[in-house]
Amino acid sequence: MTGPANRKTLALHLAFLAGLAALDFVLPDYHHGVLARVMVLAVFAMGYNIAFGYTGLLSLGHAMFFAAGLYGAALPIYHLGWSVWPSLATGVVAGLALAVIVAALALRTAGVAFMIVTLMFSQVFHLTTLYFTTYTRGEEGLVLPQNVRRLAFPGGEISLASADTRYWIAFILFAAVLLFTLALVRSRFGRALVAIRENEERMRMLGYDVFASKLAAMAVSGTISAAAGAAYAVLFGYAGSGFASIQYSILPLLWVLLGGAATVLGPFAGTLIMFYLIDTASSHTTANLLVVGVALILLILYFPKGIMGTIRDKWVRWLP
Amino acid sequence: MGFGPYFLLATLEGLVSAAVLALTAVGLSLVFGVMRVVNVAHGEFFMMGAVLAWWCASLVSGNPALGFLIAILLSPLIVAGVALAADRLVLKRLHYEPEATIVATIGLLYIIQQLALTFYGAEARPVQAPFDWRIQLPWFGYSGYKFFVIAAASAILLAVWFLLRRTNIGLIMRATQIDREMAQAFAIPVDRVYAGVFAFGAALAALAAVLIVPIKQAHYLMGQDPLLLSFIVVIIGGLGSLRGTVVAALLIGLSDGIISMFFSPTLAKMLATLLVALVLVFRPQGLFSPGGRLVR
Numbered sequence: 001m002t003g004p005a006n007r008k009t010l011a012l013h014l015a016f017l018a019g020l021a022a023l024d025f026v027l028p029d030y031h032h033g034v035l036a037r038v039m040v041l042a043v044f045a046m047g048y049n050i051a052f053g054y055t056g057l058l059s060l061g062h063a064m065f066f067a068a069g070l071y072g073a074a075l076p077i078y079h080l081g082w083s084v085w086p087s088l089a090t091g092v093v094a095g096l097a098l099a100v101i102v103a104a105l106a107l108r109t110a111g112v113a114f115m116i117v118t119l120m121f122s123q124v125f126h127l128t129t130l131y132f133t134t135y136t137r138g139e140e141g142l143v144l145p146q147n148v149r150r151l152a153f154p155g156g157e158i159s160l161a162s163a164d165t166r167y168w169i170a171f172i173l174f175a176a177v178l179l180f181t182l183a184l185v186r187s188r189f190g191r192a193l194v195a196i197r198e199n200e201e202r203m204r205m206l207g208y209d210v211f212a213s214k215l216a217a218m219a220v221s222g223t224i225s226a227a228a229g230a231a232y233a234v235l236f237g238y239a240g241s242g243f244a245s246i247q248y249s250i251l252p253l254l255w256v257l258l259g260g261a262a263t264v265l266g267p268f269a270g271t272l273i274m275f276y277l278i279d280t281a282s283s284h285t286t287a288n289l290l291v292v293g294v295a296l297i298l299l300i301l302y303f304p305k306g307i308m309g310t311i312r313d314k315w316v317r318w319l320p
Numbered sequence: 321m322g323f324g325p326y327f328l329l330a331t332l333e334g335l336v337s338a339a340v341l342a343l344t345a346v347g348l349s350l351v352f353g354v355m356r357v358v359n360v361a362h363g364e365f366f367m368m369g370a371v372l373a374w375w376c377a378s379l380v381s382g383n384p385a386l387g388f389l390i391a392i393l394l395s396p397l398i399v400a401g402v403a404l405a406a407d408r409l410v411l412k413r414l415h416y417e418p419e420a421t422i423v424a425t426i427g428l429l430y431i432i433q434q435l436a437l438t439f440y441g442a443e444a445r446p447v448q449a450p451f452d453w454r455i456q457l458p459w460f461g462y463s464g465y466k467f468f469v470i471a472a473a474s475a476i477l478l479a480v481w482f483l484l485r486r487t488n489i490g491l492i493m494r495a496t497q498i499d500r501e502m503a504q505a506f507a508i509p510v511d512r513v514y515a516g517v518f519a520f521g522a523a524l525a526a527l528a529a530v531l532i533v534p535i536k537q538a539h540y541l542m543g544q545d546p547l548l549l550s551f552i553v554v555i556i557g558g559l560g561s562l563r564g565t566v567v568a569a570l571l572i573g574l575s576d577g578i579i580s581m582f583f584s585p586t587l588a589k590m591l592a593t594l595l596v597a598l599v600l601v602f603r604p605q606g607l608f609s610p611g612g613r614l615v616r
Contacts, residue, residue: 105597105601112418113600115358115419116551116555117600120597120600121594121597124590127586127589130586131584250426253423257423287434287438288434289430289433290430290431290438293426293431293432293433294431296430297424297428297431300427301410304420
């Protein structure tokens, strides 16, 4: 890719981030809260996108990585009285470890078998959170009290319970992951992943270690998903086993499909639109699952490239 | 009650769930075998069968056998109709691509579940068994209806086997399964075979649900467990193999019945799921079947 395109891409994403940051000052309270939540969930979607969008690994079990981060952060705070920093780190490390183990097993299969295996591992994780109800409090979940959700800095500490800090922490995480994804997909490694998605046999013939690349992709994807989970736990102070259920494996798939698989901005767009769609639907009916179902079918039938994918195809060829 | 009779009771309960599981799983296995479609909404067809059975039974008052009879005739037909519509409207347009159809059937799952919740409600509702004879064993009395479930499921499975192996329809289905292009070249209407198989698979799930609903109540979330268990059975038995599916259903149903009687059901499900995931990883062709490998 040429220099000007590079600069254009970077400028576009920085402008987008600047816009998001500016929204903090103008949004009304409700939408301000929604956007903070959407940014954390979009991080989850971006993590999923690395496996599904760029590497072509359709996992139906990413809820377990999100939940590993969620519980990895929430359990030490709740039961051991840890402070937030080390708990966040445990959450991310738990997600990384789980992703490596699961991927090492599941990547022995491909296609449909890969989907079912990831679905089943995730189901085992969900059942595990229910089985140890004494510690996780199952469906009811753990609620982290406000006074422990404090982030310590050399110059003092900030409370994560206030809406403004919540927005900024979510924004910083979101921006970091967005820029990381941008760098990743433009690196040699990112290109290798896309090539594996397009033609695995050819990559093998060219001498690439396909298994190792896929494993690395799953590890990165799982770690980012876990980071989103850990952030969710400390920012919103809640960890329930519902987050490990199949539904939370389907949602990132839906977000990424809607926004556009294998696009950097797509996951955020998909998450934002889906969040408001379900939000609007549930203020009129209780049938929000119906919206998810209909959206999935319509997307896969008529709009398989998603919003950003279509924009890239039709107008902006250089969009990463 | 000593250990022996207790074990017998657990075995009987296991046989009942194995019978119903075998019916459900054979439907899933047929759909995968012939169409190469992993139908995630299969459990919802099961649930729909149960809910419709409740609806049929509530239509008629008087003898519960009459309501049950209507249910067992009508419910699978309606479910088959819904499946047929789903096939024509969605799956066919996706050209039965495996990954796209999985996403689409997930969508279908949510739609059916939500419609059931909206129109049927969140309560679990019982359906009266068509008869309530008790068969007195030396140690305990046992519901005659449960024996009927085992017998009926076995009869239906035999009929399916006969259909597949001894009739022209079965021949066409197997031909499509083995080589779709070649079948088409021999003027087999592959499209209609697919539609028929999808509807038939859904009807089998509905039939299983009608049989079980006098024992377990109808509930809008009841499709989750049969789906997971059917997956387990179909994978262990080898996808697309009828005999393997039945053997695996017996194995899983019995061990599930026995294990959950002595241990926590959550633990039983956890271990079974983990075991099956590992089977799929290390022996993707299943434990019993030499062929029918699950790839792409």
